[in-house]
Amino acid sequence: MTTNDPGQSPLPDPVEGMVTDTPTGEETPFDPAIGPETVAELRSLADRYPEARSALLPMLHLVQSVQGRVTSEGIATCAEILGLSDAEVSAVATFYTMYKRKPMGTHHVGVCTNTLCAIMGGDEIFDRLCGHLDIGSDETSEDGQITLERVECNAACDFAPVMMVNWEFFDQQTPESAIEVVDRLRAGEPVQATRGARITSWREAERVLAGFEDGLVDEGPAAVGPSLAGLAIARERGWTAPSYETQAGTGRAGESKAQAEAEADTRRAESETVAEESPADTKGGKGDD
Amino acid sequence: MTDTLTPVLTDNWDEDRAWTLAAYERRGGYEALKQAVRIDPDDLIALVKDSGLRGRGGAGFPTGMKWSFIPQDNPQPKYLVVNADESEPGTCKDIPLMMASPHTLVEGVIIASRAIRAEKAFIYVRGEVLHVVRRLRAAVREAYDAGYLGEDILGSGTRLDIVVHAGAGAYICGEETALLDSLEGRRGQPRLRPPFPAVAGLYASPTVINNVESIASVPAIVRGGVEWFGSMGSEKSKGFTIYSLSGHVRRPGQYEAPLGITLRELLDLGGGMREGSELKFWTPGGSSTPILTAEHLDVPLDYEGVSAVGSMLGTKALQVFDQTTSVIRAVLRWTEFYKHESCGKCTPCREGTWWMVQILRRLDKGEGQPGDIELLQDLCSNILGRSFCALGDGATSPITSAIEYFREEFEAAMTTPSWELFPPAASTLFAKEGVAS
Numbered sequence: 072m073t074t075n076d077p078g079q080s081p082l083p084d085p086v087e088g089m090v091t092d093t094p095t096g097e098e099t100p101f102d103p104a105i106g107p108e109t110v111a112e113l114r115s116l117a118d119r120y121p122e123a124r125s126a127l128l129p130m131l132h133l134v135q136s137v138q139g140r141v142t143s144e145g146i147a148t149c150a151e152i153l154g155l156s157d158a159e160v161s162a163v164a165t166f167y168t169m170y171k172r173k174p175m176g177t178h179h180v181g182v183c184t185n186t187l188c189a190i191m192g193g194d195e196i197f198d199r200l201c202g203h204l205d206i207g208s209d210e211t212s213e214d215g216q217i218t219l220e221r222v223e224c225n226a227a228c229d230f231a232p233v234m235m236v237n238w239e240f241f242d243q244q245t246p247e248s249a250i251e252v253v254d255r256l257r258a259g260e261p262v263q264a265t266r267g268a269r270i271t272s273w274r275e276a277e278r279v280l281a282g283f284e285d286g287l288v289d290e291g292p293a294a295v296g297p298s299l300a301g302l303a304i305a306r307e308r309g310w311t312a313p314s315y316e317t318q319a320g321t322g323r324a325g326e327s328k329a330q331a332e333a334e335a336d337t338r339r340a341e342s343e344t345v346a347e348e349s350p351a352d353t354k355g356g357k358g359d360d
Numbered sequence: 361m362t363d364t365l366t367p368v369l370t371d372n373w374d375e376d377r378a379w380t381l382a383a384y385e386r387r388g389g390y391e392a393l394k395q396a397v398r399i400d401p402d403d404l405i406a407l408v409k410d411s412g413l414r415g416r417g418g419a420g421f422p423t424g425m426k427w428s429f430i431p432q433d434n435p436q437p438k439y440l441v442v443n444a445d446e447s448e449p450g451t452c453k454d455i456p457l458m459m460a461s462p463h464t465l466v467e468g469v470i471i472a473s474r475a476i477r478a479e480k481a482f483i484y485v486r487g488e489v490l491h492v493v494r495r496l497r498a499a500v501r502e503a504y505d506a507g508y509l510g511e512d513i514l515g516s517g518t519r520l521d522i523v524v525h526a527g528a529g530a531y532i533c534g535e536e537t538a539l540l541d542s543l544e545g546r547r548g549q550p551r552l553r554p555p556f557p558a559v560a561g562l563y564a565s566p567t568v569i570n571n572v573e574s575i576a577s578v579p580a581i582v583r584g585g586v587e588w589f590g591s592m593g594s595e596k597s598k599g600f601t602i603y604s605l606s607g608h609v610r611r612p613g614q615y616e617a618p619l620g621i622t623l624r625e626l627l628d629l630g631g632g633m634r635e636g637s638e639l640k641f642w643t644p645g646g647s648s649t650p651i652l653t654a655e656h657l658d659v660p661l662d663y664e665g666v667s668a669v670g671s672m673l674g675t676k677a678l679q680v681f682d683q684t685t686s687v688i689r690a691v692l693r694w695t696e697f698y699k700h701e702s703c704g705k706c707t708p709c710r711e712g713t714w715w716m717v718q719i720l721r722r723l724d725k726g727e728g729q730p731g732d733i734e735l736l737q738d739l740c741s742n743i744l745g746r747s748f749c750a751l752g753d754g755a756t757s758p759i760t761s762a763i764e765y766f767r768e769e770f771e772a773a774m775t776t777p778s779w780e781l782f783p784p785a786a787s788t789l790f791a792k793e794g795v796a797s
Contacts, residue, residue, distance in 0.1 A: 119523055121437070121480065124544060124545035124546075125525075125545050128487075128525070128527065128542065128545065129525065129526065132487070132528065163545065163546060166547040166548065166703075167529045168529035170528055181488075184693070185449050185694075185697055186647065186693040186694050187449065187679050189689075190685055190689070190784070190787045191607070192788035192791075194784060195784070195788060223700070224447060224448070224449040224697070225488055225489070226447065226451060226452045226486070227455065228449075228451070228452045228604065228607075228679060229452055229604055229606045229613045230612075232789060238487070239490050240489075243789065245790045246790075264491065266459065267490065268490075276490050280487050280493055280526040281526075284498065284501075288491075288498040293376075293461070294373040294374065294378070294456055297613030297614065298370075298456040298459075299370075299614075300612070300614060300630065301365050301370065301616055301617070301629065302614075304615075304629055305366075305367050306374075308363075308365075310364060311363060311371075312362070312367060312368045312600060313362060313366075313588060313591050315588060
């Protein structure tokens with residue numbers, strides 16, 4: 072499958088050699104090929120699921136870790152392994168924002184500019200980084216080191232404003248701290264996430280996401296700062312949840328258990344009626360309870 | 361009367377290397393599993409049902425009831441899928457939980473799978489949290505090595521395999537049926553219901569999809585029992601839960617309390633609003649829940665309390681904004697998010713969110729046109745309830761509620777840009793530091 076891939080041609084034909092299914096159309100002759108080892112790993116991912124197609128997202132992460140983006144060759148390889156058409160795989164690859172069709176820099180830097188982080192300073196951080204690197208969102212710095220992107224809420228709002236490097240947390244950033252991180256990355260200096268491991272590279276991160284451990288799990292803290300805000304107060308004031316033991320093992324507990332069961336039966340009957348009338352999914356949020 | 365804060369899920373987060381099996385077991389980890397393997401699966405379902413645990417991911421549907429909907433006479437395999445795709449703006453509880461104590465979730469998954477007779481479970485975690493993915497994979501590996509996963513778990517005769525599956529960046533995949541499509545290797549788009557996932561979910565087999573915090577609460581319920589769980593929380597909203605405080609508060613963070621605590625109490629614990637700051641508006645449970653104001657400080661933050669004032673408890677993501685914040689700017693940014701994340705399947709959501717962004721952008725620039733407020737409201741009423749899933753509904757929440765409480769700001773936006781009325785620099789974290797020092 073590698074022989075007819077336009078990306079493998081040393082001098083891509085200006086017409087036939089161009090990738091036509093991406094908005095950017097940049098195909099370089101320098102992509103590392105997908106070798107037999109990668110094909111074996113892709114197959115091993117497919118074997119983890121009752122139905123092989125479920126492995127497509129992890130497989131595309133693995134393609135990115137090898138080739139630095141989702142290439143036409145990568146799409147064709149996944150399609151062949153899963154018995155899908157290239158178009159079916161391409162449809163999936165273009166749906167998800169973490170899959171990149173343009174060559175990526177060594178590091179991916181994401182600045183959260185969703186409402187809360189933006190207001191807490193994310194907009195200013197993003198603007199300053201754009202100026203410092205002389206690029207915009209989804210662009211790569213001239214030295215090939217940093218691809219910058221505005222990202223959506225990354226589930227760390229209590230650490231706002233948040234920046235992600237290769238999907239590791241850099242919490243409570245300022246424009247100055249963000250610039251310092253980026254400069255250190257470009258200089259090849261060691262950089263440690265505030266809640267996570269030392270920074271490797273975007274490609275290595277993609278390999279972990281695909282499903283292969285990298286031995287860095289024990290780096291970084293369990294929880295820091297805001298994650299412990301409530302717990303610290305509880306410790307200080309001696310607040311706890313009721314202990315498991317006090318509720319069990321006494322005769323009184325047995326009696327009230329029967330009582331609770333009787334009440335629960337009534338409640339269940341009531342709520343089952345409600346459930347029949349209104350499916351949970353329409354109740355609120357995204358229904359992702 | 362219980363204490364104001366009741367750490368259960370967060371209780372071991374300050375433990376040394378809390379993410380390891382050894383640390384988890386030191387604090388009683390997997391004791392619940394050892395009890396659960398001796399309990400009949402139907403009794404486990406009854407236990408969780410009777411506890412009153414309701415879904416912690418937004419909709420608040422009773423967890424045990426969801427489990428009981430699985431038709432056990434269906435010959436297809438049963439599946440448990442954990443929704444760890446935490447992406448609702450403001451929501452930040454599941455990620456720290458899985459980072460600090462992934463075994464709490466893994467233990468919950470094993471117990472829940474026994475209850476519904478699933479032999480395969482999936483943890484669908486959003487891809488943008490590398491270290492959390494590492495911690496989950498390591499926890500699952502450790503659990504296999506300890507005999508908590510695999511064949512014949514603790515001699516119980518039951519088996520379970522867990523796959524940690526990283527997503528690839530799509531908010532819509534937090535919607536349970538879109539998540540299933542994504543987990544099947546497709547574009548994440550919601551499915552028409554019925555059939556519900558309990559009947560035809562993953563691979564058209566009976567499937568339970570639960571939020572991380574819901575499943576992580578199960579081991580404690582097994583250990584403490586129905587009465588213990590019900591000793592916390594309110595009548596119809598039982599138990600403990602994690603509240604996530606963020607924004608213009610002195611000590612943002614995770615506060616685990618019985619359901620029914622108020623924002624006033626939480627703000628008080630969080631050291632109050634930042635220096636010189638006054639509460640202007642807040643979300644009770646993420647950006648999809650209608651915003652509230654200072655007049656709602658004493659609303660009990662449980663399922664009933666928040667719906668009584670026209671919003672939703674949602675994910676208990678309390679994003680707090682002070683008087684320096686432009687409502688228009690905040691609402692525009694959320695709307696841009698929904699427009700970006702709409703999967704495109706349903707026309708009202710796909711087109712409607714696009715048009716709402718166009719209108720809000722001109723309002724943000726102070727170039728609103730007469731009738732824009734009514735046009736926004738009209739768009740909202742044409743999106744609400746007219747799409748397959750709740751993403752479109754959620755997109756209307758910030759707009760309709762902001763117009764309700766801050767109509768004058770929308771009127772001012774006919775003539776004045778948001779950045780003139782509310783200079784953004786004053787809202788930032790570093791501005792606060794500048795003022796304080």
